[in-house]
Amino acid sequence: MKHAKEPSKINVKGTLVEIDGDEMTRVMWKMVKEKLLLPYLEMNLEYYDLGLKHRDETDDKVTVDAANAIKKHGVGVKCATITPNKDRVKEWPSPNGTIRAALDGTVFRSPILTTNIPPAVRSWKKPIHIGRHAYGDVYKNQEIRVPGPGKGELCFRPADGSTPITLTIQDFKGPGVLQGIHNTDKSITSFAKACFTYALDQKVPLWFATKDTISKTYDARFRQIFQEEFEKNWKQKYSEAGIEYFFTLIDDAVARIMKSEGGMLWACKNYDGDVLSDMLGSAYGSLAMMTSVLVSPDGYFEYEAAHGTVQKHYYKYLKGEKTSSNPMALIFAWTGALKKRGELDHTPKVVEFAQKLEQAALDTIENGIMTGDLLRVATPNPKNKQVYTEDFIDAIAAHLIKKL
Ligand code: NAP
Numbered sequence: 001m002k003h004a005k006e007p008s009k010i011n012v013k014g015t016l017v018e019i020d021g022d023e024m025t026r027v028m029w030k031m032v033k034e035k036l037l038l039p040y041l042e043m044n045l046e047y048y049d050l051g052l053k054h055r056d057e058t059d060d061k062v063t064v065d066a067a068n069a070i071k072k073h074g075v076g077v078k079c080a081t082i083t084p085n086k087d088r089v090k091e092w093p094s095p096n097g098t099i100r101a102a103l104d105g106t107v108f109r110s111p112i113l114t115t116n117i118p119p120a121v122r123s124w125k126k127p128i129h130i131g132r133h134a135y136g137d138v139y140k141n142q143e144i145r146v147p148g149p150g151k152g153e154l155c156f157r158p159a160d161g162s163t164p165i166t167l168t169i170q171d172f173k174g175p176g177v178l179q180g181i182h183n184t185d186k187s188i189t190s191f192a193k194a195c196f197t198y199a200l201d202q203k204v205p206l207w208f209a210t211k212d213t214i215s216k217t218y219d220a221r222f223r224q225i226f227q228e229e230f231e232k233n234w235k236q237k238y239s240e241a242g243i244e245y246f247f248t249l250i251d252d253a254v255a256r257i258m259k260s261e262g263g264m265l266w267a268c269k270n271y272d273g274d275v276l277s278d279m280l281g282s283a284y285g286s287l288a289m290m291t292s293v294l295v296s297p298d299g300y301f302e303y304e305a306a307h308g309t310v311q312k313h314y315y316k317y318l319k320g321e322k323t324s325s326n327p328m329a330l331i332f333a334w335t336g337a338l339k340k341r342g343e344l345d346h347t348p349k350v351v352e353f354a355q356k357l358e359q360a361a362l363d364t365i366e367n368g369i370m371t372g373d374l375l376r377v378a379t380p381n382p383k384n385k386q387v388y389t390e391d392f393i394d395a396i397a398a399h400l401i402k403k404l
């Protein structure tokens with residue numbers, strides 16, 4: 001039997017580091033690859049399986065290998081992974097924590113906007129981007145369960161042998177908890193540089209907030225570094241571009257964001273970014289309507305979904321039920337990585353393909369075909385229809401073929 005002539009595939013020149021993950025996102029990952037990417041692209045994929053089973057089998061070495069592969073090839077794309085909790089026999093650190101600690105850098109998150117999904121906050125007219133510091137603080141901490149009375153101390157022992165600095169944190173009269181966190185001037189400076197660069201690039205104002213009224217040394221250091229960096233390297237450029245750098249306290253920032261029009265880059269400390277990006281994602285429609293990229297100061301890029309492995313849906317899937325989980329963030333992780341690969345390799349066709357795939361996905365939603373999370377928040381329209389994940393991806397594929 002003769003087959004219809006297949007269109008020739010687009011060649012993605014450089015190597016793309018593919019990091020597979022867990023549960024429902026692993027299921028969707030495979031569908032996205034098979035239906036939206038592999039039929040059209042010739043890719044050099046270097047595959048790392050960070051599914052929990054393989055992390056167990058390799059004693060988590062695979063996570064370190066994946067981080068090193070991104071350092072070698074420059075661009076990675078990552079599926080969501082389970083962060084093991086205390087109930088497990090083998091407990092690995094968070095894979096995202098390991099990779100972010102290896103690459104340093106800042107995670108930039110932006111909402112994926114469509115015309116028929118209005119943000120929950122009425123005043124938001126433009127996207128709010130988040131720049132999340134991806135190094136240190138509580139994500140690289142040490143903590144102690146204090147069993148009973150005793151002194152909890154913070155101690156710094158200088159490498160040159162001079163007198164240590166020791167502070168009492170708490171004189172415990174009974175059981176409690178104790179935690180030590182850190183950050184470095186180097187990492188905070190690269191966080192600041194990454195945010196100033198990104199905001200100027202997008203021509204949007206930069207907001208930054210800490211709790212330096214309470215944390216007079218730790219948070220204050222973040223504020224100082226941003227201010228010094230601004231005065232030294234950005235003030236002139238920002239004034240020429242007509243954008244501002246605005247610092248305020250974190251609680252004031254939250255209050256102002258809710259009343260703003262949007263349209264800023266909000267630089268967030270690690271924990272603030274973790275929490276607030278989920279809030280923003282939901283307010284813009286769904287956790288799955290958010291792009292996320294880790295930009296390292298050494299020029300490495302890791303694209304991912306901002307949400308987790310969608311465990312509740314996976315348990316339904318395991319029972320044989322079809323689910324309406326949303327693959328948008330996974331698709332945009334791939335298109336983000338492909339666009340970056342194309343830019344670095346000087347292969348405009350790859351960039352163009354990724355743009356067409358993004359547009360096909362947006363068109364599908366704007367035509368009323370969507371997953372359950374979106375149907376709940378979409379502007380009511382008789383043509384709106386909730387579909388299963390696989391049917392949603394097929395609908396995107398149909399739009400994509402028309403564009404190619
Ligand atoms: P989650 O996977 O983000 O899901 C939380 C809820 O948000 C889901 O139950 C679902 O709500 C909704 N949701 C998230 N993504 C969705 C999507 N693509 N389509 C439709 N609905 C979506 O968070 P979790 O359940 O707290 O965490 C599960 C696992 O993921 C944990 O092991 C956690 O450690 C891990 N995690 C990994 C990453 C990462 O690798 N980047 C990030 C966060 C969490 P409904 O149930 O109401 O439909």
Ligand code: MG
Pocket residue numbers: 274275278
């Ligand atoms: Mg989070």
